[in-house]
Amino acid sequence: MSTEFHWSRKDLLGIAELEPEEITAVLDAAESFQEVSARAIKKVPTLRGQTVVNLFFEASTRTRSSFEIAQKRLSADGLNFSVSGSSLTKGESLVDTALTLQAMAPDLIVIRHAYPGAPQMLARRLAAGVINAGDGAHEHPTQALLDALTIRERKGRLDGLKVAIIGDIEHCRVVRSNIHLLTKMGSEVVVAGPRTMMPAAIAKLGVTVSYDLDEAIADADVIMMLRIQLERQSKMLFPSTREYFRLFGLTRARLQAAKDDVIIMHPGPMNRGVEIASDVADGSDSVILEQVSNGVAIRMAVLYLLAGVRQAVA
Amino acid sequence: MSTEFHWSRKDLLGIAELEPEEITAVLDAAESFQEVSARAIKKVPTLRGQTVVNLFFEASTRTRSSFEIAQKRLSADGLNFSVSGSSLTKGESLVDTALTLQAMAPDLIVIRHAYPGAPQMLARRLAAGVINAGDGAHEHPTQALLDALTIRERKGRLDGLKVAIIGDIEHCRVVRSNIHLLTKMGSEVVVAGPRTMMPAAIAKLGVTVSYDLDEAIADADVIMMLRIQLERQSKMLFPSTREYFRLFGLTRARLQAAKDDVIIMHPGPMNRGVEIASDVADGSDSVILEQVSNGVAIRMAVLYLLAGVRQAVA
Amino acid sequence: MSTEFHWSRKDLLGIAELEPEEITAVLDAAESFQEVSARAIKKVPTLRGQTVVNLFFEASTRTRSSFEIAQKRLSADGLNFSVSGSSLTKGESLVDTALTLQAMAPDLIVIRHAYPGAPQMLARRLAAGVINAGDGAHEHPTQALLDALTIRERKGRLDGLKVAIIGDIEHCRVVRSNIHLLTKMGSEVVVAGPRTMMPAAIAKLGVTVSYDLDEAIADADVIMMLRIQLERQSKMLFPSTREYFRLFGLTRARLQAAKDDVIIMHPGPMNRGVEIASDVADGSDSVILEQVSNGVAIRMAVLYLLAGVRQAVA
Numbered sequence: 001m002s003t004e005f006h007w008s009r010k011d012l013l014g015i016a017e018l019e020p021e022e023i024t025a026v027l028d029a030a031e032s033f034q035e036v037s038a039r040a041i042k043k044v045p046t047l048r049g050q051t052v053v054n055l056f057f058e059a060s061t062r063t064r065s066s067f068e069i070a071q072k073r074l075s076a077d078g079l080n081f082s083v084s085g086s087s088l089t090k091g092e093s094l095v096d097t098a099l100t101l102q103a104m105a106p107d108l109i110v111i112r113h114a115y116p117g118a119p120q121m122l123a124r125r126l127a128a129g130v131i132n133a134g135d136g137a138h139e140h141p142t143q144a145l146l147d148a149l150t151i152r153e154r155k156g157r158l159d160g161l162k163v164a165i166i167g168d169i170e171h172c173r174v175v176r177s178n179i180h181l182l183t184k185m186g187s188e189v190v191v192a193g194p195r196t197m198m199p200a201a202i203a204k205l206g207v208t209v210s211y212d213l214d215e216a217i218a219d220a221d222v223i224m225m226l227r228i229q230l231e232r233q234s235k236m237l238f239p240s241t242r243e244y245f246r247l248f249g250l251t252r253a254r255l256q257a258a259k260d261d262v263i264i265m266h267p268g269p270m271n272r273g274v275e276i277a278s279d280v281a282d283g284s285d286s287v288i289l290e291q292v293s294n295g296v297a298i299r300m301a302v303l304y305l306l307a308g309v310r311q312a313v314a
Numbered sequence: 315m316s317t318e319f320h321w322s323r324k325d326l327l328g329i330a331e332l333e334p335e336e337i338t339a340v341l342d343a344a345e346s347f348q349e350v351s352a353r354a355i356k357k358v359p360t361l362r363g364q365t366v367v368n369l370f371f372e373a374s375t376r377t378r379s380s381f382e383i384a385q386k387r388l389s390a391d392g393l394n395f396s397v398s399g400s401s402l403t404k405g406e407s408l409v410d411t412a413l414t415l416q417a418m419a420p421d422l423i424v425i426r427h428a429y430p431g432a433p434q435m436l437a438r439r440l441a442a443g444v445i446n447a448g449d450g451a452h453e454h455p456t457q458a459l460l461d462a463l464t465i466r467e468r469k470g471r472l473d474g475l476k477v478a479i480i481g482d483i484e485h486c487r488v489v490r491s492n493i494h495l496l497t498k499m500g501s502e503v504v505v506a507g508p509r510t511m512m513p514a515a516i517a518k519l520g521v522t523v524s525y526d527l528d529e530a531i532a533d534a535d536v537i538m539m540l541r542i543q544l545e546r547q548s549k550m551l552f553p554s555t556r557e558y559f560r561l562f563g564l565t566r567a568r569l570q571a572a573k574d575d576v577i578i579m580h581p582g583p584m585n586r587g588v589e590i591a592s593d594v595a596d597g598s599d600s601v602i603l604e605q606v607s608n609g610v611a612i613r614m615a616v617l618y619l620l621a622g623v624r625q626a627v628a
Numbered sequence: 629m630s631t632e633f634h635w636s637r638k639d640l641l642g643i644a645e646l647e648p649e650e651i652t653a654v655l656d657a658a659e660s661f662q663e664v665s666a667r668a669i670k671k672v673p674t675l676r677g678q679t680v681v682n683l684f685f686e687a688s689t690r691t692r693s694s695f696e697i698a699q700k701r702l703s704a705d706g707l708n709f710s711v712s713g714s715s716l717t718k719g720e721s722l723v724d725t726a727l728t729l730q731a732m733a734p735d736l737i738v739i740r741h742a743y744p745g746a747p748q749m750l751a752r753r754l755a756a757g758v759i760n761a762g763d764g765a766h767e768h769p770t771q772a773l774l775d776a777l778t779i780r781e782r783k784g785r786l787d788g789l790k791v792a793i794i795g796d797i798e799h800c801r802v803v804r805s806n807i808h809l810l811t812k813m814g815s816e817v818v819v820a821g822p823r824t825m826m827p828a829a830i831a832k833l834g835v836t837v838s839y840d841l842d843e844a845i846a847d848a849d850v851i852m853m854l855r856i857q858l859e860r861q862s863k864m865l866f867p868s869t870r871e872y873f874r875l876f877g878l879t880r881a882r883l884q885a886a887k888d889d890v891i892i893m894h895p896g897p898m899n900r901g902v903e904i905a906s907d908v909a910d911g912s913d914s915v916i917l918e919q920v921s922n923g924v925a926i927r928m929a930v931l932y933l934l935a936g937v938r939q940a941v942a
Contacts, residue, residue: 038733039677040677041678042677042678042679042705043677043705048355049353049357049387051383051387061709061728062728065681065709066732069679069707069732072679072705072707073677073679073705077356077387079379079383079386081375093586096582096584096586100375100376100583100603101379102603103603103605103606104351104383104606104610105351105352105356105607105610268728269724269725272721289727289728289730289731292731292732296732296733362669362671363667363668363669363701365697365700365701391670391671391697391700393693393696393697393700395689410897410898411689414690414920417917417919417920418694418697418920418921419665419924
């Protein structure tokens with residue numbers, strides 16, 4: 001199927017608008033790129049002479065490093081646009097910054113921004129392909145895709161699985177993209193977390209809502225633990241990290257309720273002893289580091305597919 | 315003419331010392347590089363194996379990104395020297411920093427510094443070619459060159475034009491370089507702005523001084539609007555941004571006084587509604603984004619010409 | 629000898645564990661790389677497609693720039709991991725950060741960290757080769773190696789020399805690596821400085837301790853001046869910079885006590901007029917800028933040797 005499929009989107013803005021065949025196309029392309037990072041010479045000339053701008057308006061270790069490494073392994077020319085050293089501190093609007101970058105003829109722009117919809121706005125204005133690397137708590141499509149690749153590798157499929165997503169459902173940037181992807185591909189999603197972190201409208205996305213960890217992970221094939229942002233603690237969303245761990249922390253004992261071959265995921269960075277016990281994070285069910293490895297392959301695949309559209313147009 | 319001309323300067327420090335043929339040589343070289351950024355593979359091997367250090371002591375979006383992209387498209391190895399993470403915070407002098415960098419055998423050094431004359435001092439001490447990317451309000455030669463390229467493309471010439479430069483004549487880093495270049499090439503320059511932003515000695519540079527926008531832009535072929543640094547507002551150089559806009563903001567109505575085929579320029583980043591109305595900034599007379607595109611070509615040209623001098627010496 | 633020697637270490641963590649033949653092997657390799665930086669095209673394809681992560685948790689001009697330039701000249705893909713923009717600010721542990729980076733399949737990791745032993749901890753956990761670029765005041769092996777290369781070039785040997793190391797013996801990050809290297813290679817080391825900056829156990833490393841500059845440099849072949857960290861002045865380790873200069877500052881007059889062909893070294897950045905007089909720093913005996921040049925060659929050599937071990941394993 002994927003051999004016949006032709007990717008035609010200029011941008012990757014979210015999972016919500018993707019068709020299942022498009023998701024499969026990215027995963028298939030990523031699988032073929034995994035091998036590059038395993039070589040002694042980790043580099044292919046695929047994107048030679050392509051300019052990719054990394055426009056990060058929020059701090060990020062994993063996502064940004066992952067995109068940068070993907071670019072280098074594809075031989076693209078990556079430009080890091082530093083926010084603190086930027087015109088935005090001089091009061092320039094995001095659109096003017098984007099139009100300015102555009103005038104320098106980049107092929108692709110990777111953007112992370114605190115405001116939901118910022119990548120969409122850029123994509124409408126710019127000829128360059130735009131990749132959403134996280135817009136607030138709205139979408140973070142490459143994270144959902146790397147999670148899907150990890151699940152597909154381990155489970156052999158993305159349909160008919162029970163996936164439990166546990167934690168700060170409201171603020172975590174990866175939740176919505178993962179829900180869209182997993183439900184589109186035919187899996188069942190249960191979300192669980194404290195009531196203070198559960199958005200009212202979440203059930204409309206086709207998921208089951210729970211406020212109990214044990215209930216949520218019962219018979220789960222996949223458990224995705226979300227990061228608790230301790231910075232938010234001042235807002236009193238939960239009484240204490242100890243209390244949070246007691247209620248929603250994943251431990252080896254509680255894991256018994258899940259399927260025997262359950263896999264444990266976390267988008268990182270982890271708060272060990274808050275949302276996840278260290279022995280679970282490092283245990284044999286954990287695929288947390290595979291997620292990171294697959295992140296590079298997914299980003300290579302997305303850069304490759306979008307650049308192909310650009311080339312076809314040019 | 316330019317085919318016979320041989321560039322012989324080690325450094326590009328300012329427009330003041332350039333001969334008209336040298337200016338023309340840079341513009342001609344830049345024109346030939348414009349095509350590279352329009353290709354699918356935006357890269358030529360011209361500066362392969364050359365080390366270029368970007369030494370920015372002040373924040374800059376456009377200039378720095380533009381130089382970095384120019385370096386990548388020429389296949390140079392660019393090194394970004396971070397000021398905040400540098401020895402300068404440990405009290406090392408600029409000269410010692412420069413000598414240290416020099417010992418690492420860079421071919422070219424791009425420097426932005428708050429102090430007028432800093433690039434000149436480096437150029438005298440270093441074997442590497444030095445490019446001034448802005449030294450206080452003294453010179454910013456690559457900006458003047460990209461402005462000139464934009465004018466020449468639109469008007470077909472640089473002589474016999476009337477160019478109005480409007481705004482903060484005293485503090486804006488691009489003014490002096492533009493005045494030097496335009497008067498050398500045979501154009502007439504009028505500068506206008508509030509008295510609090512007009513340096514006493516500016517008329518000595520061969521320009522007409524005005525304190526009235528409408529008078530200054532009458533029959534102009536080119537209008538260059540300068541950025542108002544709102545940070546300076548605390549110094550009470552102007553009563554309010556609203557008052558500034560009323561007196562010196564460029565609107566569609568006022569534009570009637572200029573020639574029919576006038577072009578509107580701005581070095582960016584713009585304060586829309588302060589020095590320029592949004593419909594003028596985005597209108598058909600505006601060449602503001604062409605300036606940005608031409609910036610990459612000008613920087614490629616300058617890097618190329620200076621590297622050629624280095625190679626000839628080596 | 630070095631032609632038969634095969635480098636077998638995955639990591640370069642310190643000089644303490646190196647055999648003399650290993651030190652010689654690095655110096656010999658570095659000598660062969662010096663020529664690359666003298667070429668018009670300063671680039672060899674040696675590490676093409678290798679990913680090197682620069683993980684600097686403390687500010688550094690020289691060391692970081694030197695490693696970056698070395699990577700570019702070897703055609704490696706360097707990734708700069710920014711600390712301020714990193715997950716570490718979100719509370720992630722160094723080990724989790726390292727495991728995450730590891731999952732992106734880097735070949736080599738260059739790390740500077742305030743805590744002694746941080747590179748060792750990483751090296752045990754990671755398949756990637758780890759290069760210590762300074763761990764507190766513990767070791768800074770590439771600095772000691774570049775100092776050794778500079779001495780060997782000037783003196784023709786590393787044995788039988790008298791080397792005086794003057795200044796803040798306790799806190800300076802280069803002292804211990806230099807003592808290990810020089811004593812292993814057969815030189816005599818004298819350390820001198822104020823009592824407040826002299827660690828009690830230093831004599832156990834096989835050096836002579838002095839509290840008098842003139843005594844320490846008598847008949848010295850090499851004088852290494854250390855940087856005084858003026859930031860520490862608040863801790864009252866010395867009464868004033870003027871007083872420090874009077875007691876331990878190297879001047880032309882005092883230099884008479886050393887051998888006629890003495891060479892003067894400093895790891896930089898220098899405090900002129902505090903630990904060293906300007907005319908000495910810039911004088912004909914000074915090899916301070918040669919140290920910087922040799923730094924690039926040493927880092928190329930270390931990257932090359934460690935990458936070779938990686939390749940042999942793969």
